[in-house]
Amino acid sequence: MGNMDKQHNQNKVNEKKASELVLANKVLALQNKEKDKRIDELVLANQEKDKLVDELVLANQEKDKRANELVRANQEKDKRANELVRANQEKDKRANELVRANQEKDKRANELVLANQEKDKRADELVRANQEKDKRADELVLANQEKDKRANELVLANQEKDKRANELVRANQEKDKRANELVLANQEKDKRADELVLANQEKDKRANELVLANQEKDKRANELILVNEELDFLRGLFKK
Secondary structure, three states: OHHHHHHHHHHHHHHHHHHHHHHHHHHHHHHHHHHHHHHHHHHHHHHHHHHHHHHHHHHHHHHHHHHHHHHHHHHHHHHHHHHHHHHHHHHHHHHHHHHHHHHHHHHHHHHHHHHHHHHHHHOHHHHHHHHHHHHHHHHHHHHHHHHHHHHHHHHHHHHHHHHHHHHHHHHHHHHHHHHHHHHHHHHHHHHHHHHHHHHHHHHHHHHHHHHHHHHHHHHHHHHHHHHHHHHHHHHHHHHO
């Protein structure tokens, strides 16, 4: 009778352990399912990050294209500024020629005045002729004054053009500064993209470790199943 009670108690203990093993197996199965879900979420997150990296690469290529266009535009502006400088130099040359021409005309007018004075002595008819010439000389003076006025206007226009050329130079310097800032910003973005790649590699490494851990847990679960089968076999023997 005592042996039967001991056997009965042993069976209860075995059944309790078997129940605990079943419960542990269920918990392991839930944990494995949750881990599989997390691994799927990690895979989706990495795919999204890869997509963002591709978008960053395309954005940087577009920025490089725009920077090259800015460089070409600045080169074209420099070319136009040089053309303006040459045009202004040509205008200065013509203005100087006008000044020399006006000086020559003033010299000739003075010679005409002397000639007219000599002609006044010689005849009254020459006086009338000289008055007409004086009128023409006055017209020449007015014409020269008008030319002087136009030369001054040319000087002011050239000064204004020089001012605009300086403003263009400053604007180009500002654009060069912004292009350099864009280059630095792109370098910083490249650095961040590299950091993202390294972070993804670290996550892949952790995911592989999780896979290995799950395989180890599966191995242990299989061992538990074998233990349970042995217990069931033992229970069958005890029942017999």
